Amino acid sequence: MSTMTVILAAISLYLVAGIIFTIIFQLKGLSKIDEGVNGSGWGFRIIIIPGCIVFWTGLLRKWIKANKEIIDPAKEHA
Amino acid sequence: MIKKLRKKHLQIWTALAVLLPVGIISAWLVIPPAAKDKLLQPASARALPVILKAYPSRVGFEFNIRTNTDTTQFQLEWVNNQTLTYPTATIYQTQLNDGNVQHGRLVGRIEARGSYYFMVDSTFKPSYNSTYQLVLYDFIHQKNMDIIKL
């Protein structure tokens, strides 16, 4: 059935995007969105990987928001 | 927990208190009628002593109708002499030329390997004008795998 194949392809695509996002996010974004991440170990970072892959859209939104908050005060002082 | 959540949990369980019994009992009611055996796949069942009829073997399996010495009990002996390609299947008794297992009676369930013994009733007694047939049914994929006249 083609509808099933389409749905499956869409889900796969979303998850592949999630994997790519997770790699970048773990390197750069993670510590920006949650201060509890600072000083946490490898175990923690590994344990949240599956969640990052699935919920990447939500994390991306938080990351963008966190970036704005850092940039805005800088602007005020300039 | 907060007040709103406590209320929500209670509401969900009130709904489940209705849904679960309704679900379980309706599923119970649609269980197909069984031919005889209450326990499918009776692990310790033993063969009755007399073979009434040995059916010609099919690809992967063969079966016999067995009975006791005074012909008061009947038994379907099912032997997979090769590992079947379907991991599990059910056996139904249906009217001749009706391949729909929902119209038939469930005899038992087999796995890919091994011998199985199912107690059955006298309608399984072999005769050339028997109006019954056996259907081997893969319930995972809902396919008839084989049909054999009794």
Place this chain on the structure above:
Amino acid sequence: MGASYLAVGWNRQKKIYDWLIFAFCVLYLATFVVLTAIFNPDYTFETVLIRATSTLAVIILHVTLSIGPLTRINKKFLPLLYNRRHLGVSMFCIILVHGSFSILQFHSLGNVNPFVSLFTSNTHFGSLADFPFQALGFFALIIFFLMAITSHDFWLHNLSPKVWKTLHMFVYLAYFLVVMHVMLGVIQYETNPVFIIIMLIGAFTLIALHLIAGTREVNKDDVIYKLKQDGYVLVCDVKDIEEDRAKMFCLDTERIAVYKTGGKLFAVNNVCKHQNGPLGEGKVIDGCITCPWHGYQYLPQNGQSPPPFKEKVSTYDVKLEGTHVWLNPKAYAEGTERPGAVISVVNAE
């Protein structure tokens, strides 16, 4: 939380808990395999694995779902709640084996994608007896998966508590799906009523526990306090509260915990900042109100967690008249210091 995340905040108690889970699972699976080898030696290894893991998971699921109401009914069960998440994650790992092997065994032989096969090999969605029971199992597995991967506190904070709680409430739907997966699946081909009876007993136990505990709690929230004066509400007698413990009162929208400790009464919001545990059911340990669920701590006089933690809860005014405890439901900003009410010798008698 002010401190950094750990993969698992293990301590002695949690380690014992996890070892018990692990030992039980291993013992169960081993017994299942051995018994099958003795009584049904013809079964393939996959079949044994599929059944051993599925039945184990259903047992753990029932235990997990009964912990919540059990702790409401009797405090002795609280240690079980402490680490309930590990039970949930273990269950997911076990049932993942069942799901994967079922898909492997039943759907990977053809030339269609196994997931497509799972949904297209049976499309009798309109019939009960023929219902595609595997789809039910599949959706339950997805719910357990989502819960397992978000079980770390990081997700509670970053998905927002509201989304997280909602997601985890789907466990009830998952439970219903599992029951139907079993009822419309194997039980249709297994006329021995023992299995139906087990499922019925399991469901009825859970329903009874949740309804009993749930109505009790909701009734507590609905208690009406009649005597009011200058914004204060008469809630109880000072003797009703044990030393270093609290009583809870729902005057407005949420419960308030009134603690008795060190000769004084203090009132704080009952809702723990971690996962909304009931602070009023904890006790004062080392001078701090300690949440009974996972041990977060707050100072009674100002509702603040001791450093390095940063959690704060609202505080309230309490006063004593004779032995009567009066509580003002107006909340102060989270972390506001309040003097509390001094219990004099006269009050205490």
